Structure formats: structure tokens, C-alpha cells
Amino acid sequence: MSGRIELERRADGVAVLWIDNPAHRNALNNALIDALTGHCRSLAADPSCRVLVMRGRGGIFCAGRELRDLRALQDASNDTIVATYEKLKALNEAVWFCPKPTVALIEKYAFGAGATLSSWCDIALSEEAALFAYPEVHHGFPPSPALMALFLAVGRKKAMELVLTGRRIDALEADRIGLITRAMPAASLEVELEKLLAGLLRSGPDAVARTKQFVWHSDESGHRASMATAVDSISLGLASEQAREGIAAFFDKRVPKW
Known part of the structure; x- marks a missing residue:
């Protein structure tokens, strides 16, 4: 499978997980999901890790899930399909129940699994031009793993519109409805991230x-x-x-x- 997850450890206790799958705009596949889960669990148990940041290489957060994985699953047994989505559930749990603050830094795209990953994080900062969407219904299946966190973030009415239409929204609207913590100009993203990290590390x-x-x-x-x-x-x-x-x-x- 393509791509990798890179772990960057900073001297101040910040750990950065980089999604690096440029051939697919940093879309997740089974191997990347397993790697993210493993890193999140390890860092959760590591007292030297104070904050966990998730972001994507090449100025793209995550364009969703590699559909070739899902296409292959359609010919698999139901047990295999369930086991595959148990892995995604494990990732969601590892992020949501991490005892350290989890931060998503969104650039360009957060679609499908990328939007889901962002929504399970405690805090999400985004460049204003980034786009968010839950397009699973356009491919004929429900975005069920995203719904619990999405309901908590934006409420049922907004969530239902997003997941039933698959409509793309920009970061300014995502900020307005509570899907992310804050949208800002791309030029300010790194500075604002460091300000946020300084506040978290002071706690x-x-x-x-x-x-x-x-x-x-x-x-x-x-x-x-x-x-x-x-x-x-x-x-x-x-x-x-x-x-x-x-x-x-x-x-x-x-x-x-x-």
C-alpha cells in the first residue's frame, strides 16, 4: 500500500504525526490507519509527549479514504468488512480518548475520513481556503464513523445536511458552525499553531x-x-x-x- 505516517518528536514535548501519501492527496488506506492508531496509542502512554498534532505533507491534510481499498472490500466476506471498519473505530477511539491534547492542522482538504479524523481531535485549526466534506453518500454508503463527533460539534440539523448532501464547505463556514476551532489566513497558520501549543504546554x-x-x-x-x-x-x-x-x-x- 502507498504512503506512510511520519512521527516528528520535538524537544518541547510536542509530537507531530504527518500523513504522507502524495499520490492520493494524503488519503488514508488500511496500512496508514493502522500506523496512525499505533502511534496514537504509544504517544498516549508516553509521559514525555505533551501534545499530539496531526497534519499532512505537501500542504494537504487528508482527502479521505483510498477508494481502491473499499472497492476490494466489496468482494470480501462480511467478517472481513467488519474487521476493516473495526480498525477505523480503533483509530477514532485512540484519538478521542487520548489523554493528551490532540490538534488537527487542516490545509487544502479534509474530506471523508480526513474530516472524520479532524472532528475526533480536541482542537482543529484550518487555513481559510480549506474545504471540508463528508462525500460518502455520493459513493453509496453512510459516513457512520463520523456522526458521533459531528453531532457533538455542530448539532443534529447542521450535521444531517452535511452528511446527507455531501456538500463541501470552506473553513470559514466550518468555523461558523463549530466544526473546527478556528479558521485563519494560510500565512498565519504556523504562527497560530505555535501560540496554541505554547498555551497547551503551559497547562x-x-x-x-x-x-x-x-x-x-x-x-x-x-x-x-x-x-x-x-x-x-x-x-x-x-x-x-x-x-x-x-x-x-x-x-x-x-x-x-x-
Whole structure:
């Protein structure tokens, strides 16, 4: 299969996963999905990794899924088809349940699997001219793996229009409806990414992980249960060593030592 996933490790604790499949505009195939999942799981368990960034080589994020993979699947057994989509589910879970902040940097295209990958990330920055779409219905199958994160991001009405029509939207509209965090001129993308990363790295790693754990719980619970869990979450967090260091650093007028 074509392409590869490149892992770039920075000295500040940022890990960058580069999608590199230029022959197919960085579309994902089975091997790339497996590689992304493996890296996400490894980095989630690595205390030296503070932030995970996903982006594409050649100024393109990800143009979707290689359709030749799907065409080959059509002649396979149902068990094989299910096993293949279990791999995509594993990737979605690895991104969504990563205890480190996950950031998608969108350039040019985020179609299909690319839009799905972006939507499962915590934060998505995009150049204004980038295009987003869920075109699966145009190929005769549903974009089911994207829907849970899409509903959380934009709500049912907007989500249904996007997935039932496959309409392309630019990053400005994606920003307006909540599909991404922020759209900006292409020339500002790298600068804004570094500003975001600086803010994330300033945050206590334990506090970030506890915050994400609470968000996962809240997504699956009612308001009353979440309010009760919030008490436990902040109480345990306040008693942690990192909270002691963070508060001490505030009074000492210094940067916390995480």
C-alpha cells in the first residue's frame, strides 16, 4: 500500500504525526490507519509527549479514504468488512480518548475520513481556503464513523445536511458552525499553531488529563451525574502534586515546573 505516517518528536514535548501519501492527496488506506492508531496509542502512554498534532505533507491534510481499498472490500466476506471498519473505530477511539491534547492542522482538504479524523481531535485549526466534506453518500454508503463527533460539534440539523448532501464547505463556514476551532489566513497558520501549543504546554499535564476524563464522562452522562463527578474531579485534582506546584508557582511569580 502507498504512503506512510511520519512521527516528528520535538524537544518541547510536542509530537507531530504527518500523513504522507502524495499520490492520493494524503488519503488514508488500511496500512496508514493502522500506523496512525499505533502511534496514537504509544504517544498516549508516553509521559514525555505533551501534545499530539496531526497534519499532512505537501500542504494537504487528508482527502479521505483510498477508494481502491473499499472497492476490494466489496468482494470480501462480511467478517472481513467488519474487521476493516473495526480498525477505523480503533483509530477514532485512540484519538478521542487520548489523554493528551490532540490538534488537527487542516490545509487544502479534509474530506471523508480526513474530516472524520479532524472532528475526533480536541482542537482543529484550518487555513481559510480549506474545504471540508463528508462525500460518502455520493459513493453509496453512510459516513457512520463520523456522526458521533459531528453531532457533538455542530448539532443534529447542521450535521444531517452535511452528511446527507455531501456538500463541501470552506473553513470559514466550518468555523461558523463549530466544526473546527478556528479558521485563519494560510500565512498565519504556523504562527497560530505555535501560540496554541505554547498555551497547551503551559497547562499542567495531570490537569489536562483530568479535564479530558471529565469531558468523556460528561458526554456519556446526564447533567446531574456530571455535576456530582465534577466535585470528585476537581477535589482530586486540587490535592495533586501538580496542583501544589502550579499554585506555588503563581505565588512565587515563576513558571510551573511540570
